[in-house]
Amino acid sequence: MKKLLFLFFILLSSHAGMHSQSGKELLTLDNYLIPKNKKGISIGKFNIPAGEKISLTKDNSSLFTISKDGYISLKKNAALTESSPWRFEVTVKTKDGEKTFELVRDDFIRNKVIAHRGAWKNHDASQNSLKSLKKAIEIGCEGSEFDVWLSSDNKVILSHDPEIGGKKVEETTAGELHKIALKDGDRLPSLEEYIKCIKEQNKTRLILEVKASQKGKERCEAVADSAVHIVHRMNAQAWTDYITFSFDAAKRIRELDPTAKILYLEADKTLEELEAERMSGIDYHYSHFLKDTDLAKKAKSMGLLTNAWTVNKVEDMQTMLNQEIDYITTDEPEILLEILDAKK
Structure with a gap:
């Protein structure tokens, strides 16, 4: 009986751990869309705690920069136009590891x-x-x-x-x-x-x-x-x-x-x-x-x-x-x- 109770406790603990992990807050941006014809514009902010470090580890376009407080922006003289590519992949690193995001040129329809x-x-x-x-x-x-x-x-x-x-x-x-x-x-x-x-x-x-x-x-x-x-x-x-x-x-x-x-x-x-x-x-x-x-x-x-x-x-x-x-x-x-x- 003790052995069965022990196994039940292990299974219960494992289930609780999985549930807790699935509910963990994900690294996100508050905006993924890049306006056109705006040089050096700030695009969005990552939801990192104050004081936590984040760095840009991959940017094949060489268009983006990240500030110490977690804002991702176009570089000073960079801007997107109608002839620019419209999808951009960037990878960032925090204390929890690396994560890849896609930023998108904002051509989205707004007609309700x-x-x-x-x-x-x-x-x-x-x-x-x-x-x-x-x-x-x-x-x-x-x-x-x-x-x-x-x-x-x-x-x-x-x-x-x-x-x-x-x-x-x-x-x-x-x-x-x-x-x-x-x-x-x-x-x-x-x-x-x-x-x-x-x-x-x-x-x-x-x-x-x-x-x-x-x-x-x-x-x-x-x-x-x-x-x-x-x-x-x-x-x-x-x-x-x-x-x-x-x-x-x-x-x-x-x-x-x-x-x-x-x-x-x-x-x-x-x-x-x-x-x-x-x-x-x-x-x-x-x-x-x-x-x-x-x-x-x-x-x-x-x-x-x-x-x-x-x-x-x-x-x-x-x-x-x-x-x-x-x-x-x-x-x-x-x-x-x-x-x-x-x-x-």
């Missing part, structure tokens, strides 16, 4: 249009498919939203619903799920495939929704852990923002990445509570903005971003635009783009 699960509805594409993502990029959306869960073997899976192709995502292996056929020859993509696709351009961003697991708090946090670590491993921070209905997942994302943009989807917290937990903004069903016409203004006065979902009717799109909502998530991005074009 977020394609809900990609641009699928008018393109014979499946939701959350690679085709729907490519179409969102092609038509010029600011962002393309998609949803992630964990499979039974702890792989990140793209699906809006807890079931897809007749299989329960959280109770099925990734290998089985990736065999599911989607429209137009697509297969269920991995997060890595989605990130690889988005990184082929610098116009449209990913809006990654961490789904609220049906298996409870720890599973919600585990989905967040896995997604954030994949984003960082693939150096895709410049392209990726986060949303979630799970406040536990939202807090875990913030714990891991103190500079990520995170918008909370559930309207069960006060704006003050969201501000206290360092959330970046609110992402509410548009009915909340219709009910409280000052909601967007209140949120903005506190420095919170605003997004409305899922806005498919022209009159509701107009109302959200009149309220100066920062982002509008829609199944009809083509219609919203037409409205915006008409306002030019």
Whole structure:
């Protein structure tokens, strides 16, 4: 019995250690985008403690410099133009080791249009498919939203619903799920495939929704852990923002990445509570903005971003635009783009 208790204690300690490690704050920048035509501009600051040293160990472009207090900048006479390369890889060193980042020339679209699960509805594409993502990029959306869960073997899976192709995502292996056929020859993509696709351009961003697991708090946090670590491993921070209905997942994302943009989807917290937990903004069903016409203004006065979902009717799109909502998530991005074009 003593031996069994000892083994149980070891396993418990090991699990706790893994959980603690997965929740460790990652080295991040508060900005990854480089403005054009600005010589010597400061790009962003690394989240290092005061007094800690950071150094630049690799910069093949020879364009960047890091200050003692952790700011990365273009060198004094350096500037990016339309003819410059648009992706730059740099490696920095701290007391914890080396980490590579990608900095991106800022050509990103800012038109408020977020394609809900990609641009699928008018393109014979499946939701959350690679085709729907490519179409969102092609038509010029600011962002393309998609949803992630964990499979039974702890792989990140793209699906809006807890079931897809007749299989329960959280109770099925990734290998089985990736065999599911989607429209137009697509297969269920991995997060890595989605990130690889988005990184082929610098116009449209990913809006990654961490789904609220049906298996409870720890599973919600585990989905967040896995997604954030994949984003960082693939150096895709410049392209990726986060949303979630799970406040536990939202807090875990913030714990891991103190500079990520995170918008909370559930309207069960006060704006003050969201501000206290360092959330970046609110992402509410548009009915909340219709009910409280000052909601967007209140949120903005506190420095919170605003997004409305899922806005498919022209009159509701107009109302959200009149309220100066920062982002509008829609199944009809083509219609919203037409409205915006008409306002030019």
